Amino acid sequence: MEIRPIISAMMRNKTAPLLIAAQVALTLAIVCNALYIIRDRLATAARPTGADERNLSEIRFYPHRQISDIKEMQRRDLEAIRAVPGVVSATWVNQIPLGQSSWNWGGLVAERGQTESSVSATFYFDGQGESVVDVFGLNLIEGRNFTPEEYIEYNPAVERRNPDVVIVTRALGEALFPGETSFAGRTFYLGNSPDASAVRIVGVVEKLQSPSAPASDRAESSMIGPIHYLDPFTRYAVRTEPGQQDRAMTAVEEALLALRNDRVLLNRRTFAEARESRYSGENLMAGLLIAVTVFLLMITASGIVGMASLWVNQRRKQIGVRRALGAMKHDILRYFLVENVLITTGGIVVGLGLALALNNFLVGELEIPRLPVAYLGVTMVAMWVLGLLAVAGPAWRAAAVPPATATRTA
Template sequence: MEIRPILSAMMRNKTAPLLIAAQVALTLAIVCNALYIIRDRLATAARPTGADEQNLSEIRFYPHRQITDIQDMQRRDIETIKAVPGVVAATWANQIPLGQSSWNYGGLTTDRGQTNSNIGATYYFSGEGDSLVHTLGARLVEGRDFEPGDYIDLNPALERKDPAVIIVTKALAEDLFPGEKSFVGRTFYLGSGDEAGAVRIVGVVEKLQSPSAPASEQAENSMIGPIHYLDPFSRYSIRTEPGQQDRVMADVEKALLALRNDRVLLGKRTFAEARASRYSGENMMAGLLIAVTGFLLLITASGIVGMASLWVNQRRKQIGVRRALGARKHDILRYFLVENVLITTGGVLAGIALALALNNLLVAELEIPRLPVGYLGLTMAVMWVLGLLAVLGPAWRAAAVPPAIATRTA
């Protein structure tokens, strides 16, 4: 089929083709970036924390009067928790992955004299009870877990000190010692200057996400210190047998409340609830964008159908004349499909430029990664298919009109 007559026909009546092309361009730009943001947000929300989330819970108590036997209280709490049937491991821990309340260390260095480090990490520590690595179900990929002699007592009201050894995530180790493959035995400093504490790596866990879990790679920068933290605020992480979480946590709550009357239950939650809370914004945004994308595609398809129907009706006489001169149904159908491909292609080319401009704005404002080329290709294909499907109905109806009726009713 000759393309030139189709282009000449469109040039004589530019309004409809330009409106369809503009709608295609705007839809492509928005849908392309929306699909990428949806994928990015859902991928972020699905990242593993490195913990056995399905079987982990946290329970917290706050004292309503002074507690003088803090270490003994923590020890008795752990004994009481572990006596509950179905408890696999339990420990006092200062925070949990995805908990959103975070203890952090900034400016970690491998040289005490270094002052410009931008490496930071979440600082987990736990004392009484099982090791935090075992309780969380994290996987050691190098070195060992803490031994009893590694732990230090720390009363935050009286002193500030750091342990001699530490466990780090693989991501943090690679940030601190780029290019290295083994990290056990390496030393780094919690800060810079003469007061920076030196710690030696004794173990590396594959993954342990931070409580804030930012979208950046910093989410995996975590370290664990062996510290008996003597704080009256009680916070216990508990891993249960599969399928026993609800029953076990109810029993744990009852047992701990019966143990003392000088504190109140501040709250309890599962790690799954912590995940849902942390990523509620990402999931809401993804759901909203999915709805907007679907609605926009529907509006675009409806617009193309409406424009195509109007345009076909305006050319019924032309169609009838072509049919009278011997054009078959599939010739008429092919004419309108080719015409639509040309219009859609014009819209797609404009849409690509618009999509890249919009992505540049989003990269600058929202700090999301740049749009991969694959998303442009996918959205281009979607728009071509959408355009063809939208025009197929009007074109088929036009091709089916007998020549005598088409010319008489024009």
């Protein structure tokens, strides 16, 4: 089939083809970027924290009057928690992964006197109780855990102290010592001032996500210090046996409330609930973009169907004449399909430019990576398929018009 007659026919009525091509271009630009953002947001929300989230919970209390025996309170609380059937281990912590309330340390440097640093890390305290590494279920890939003599007591009302040793994530080690693969035994500094504290890395965990969990690589930049933090605000991380989380945590709450009457329960939640809360925005955005994508595809398909149906009604005489001159049904069907492919291709060419321009804008505003070429290719194919499926019905009806009927109704 020659393309020139089809193009000539479209040029005699440019408005309809241009509208369809513009709709295809706009749909491709938006859908292509929307699909990439959906994938990016869902992948971000699915990142593992490094902890045994399925069996971990936190419980928090806040004092409503002064507590003088903070250390003893923490010790008794942990004894009560560990006595609950179904509890595997527990410890006091200052924060949890995905908890959104974050303790951070910026300006970390590998060499004293280094003036500039973009390395920062979340600082987890390995408080009274079992080790955070054990309670969280972290994977220690290098070095060792803390020894009892390495722990320090830190009363924020009296003094400020830093530990001599830390455990870091592999991501933080790589940020501090680029190109290195082993970090245990290395020393770095908590700040770039001349009097910054030096700390030695005694262990490396594979992964420990920060409470804020940004979309960037900074989410994995964490360190753990052996600090017994004497704060009346209490947060305990509790690891339970599989399938025992709800029952055991209810018993933990009752046991802790029975111990003292000078504090109130702030909240109790599982790590899974913390994940859901942290990524609610990402999941909402993904859901909205999925709805927008489906809506745009439906609108584009409806526009192609409506326009093709109108063209069939307007060309009944032309169809009848062609049929009378010997054109077969498949010739009529092929005519409309080729016509749609030409219009869709024109829209795709324009849409590719719009998609790249929109992606450049989103890269600057949302800090997402640039659009991979694969997404452009997949969306192009999808638009061609959508156009062919949308025009198939009207094209089939056009091919089914009897020659005599078409001639009489001219």
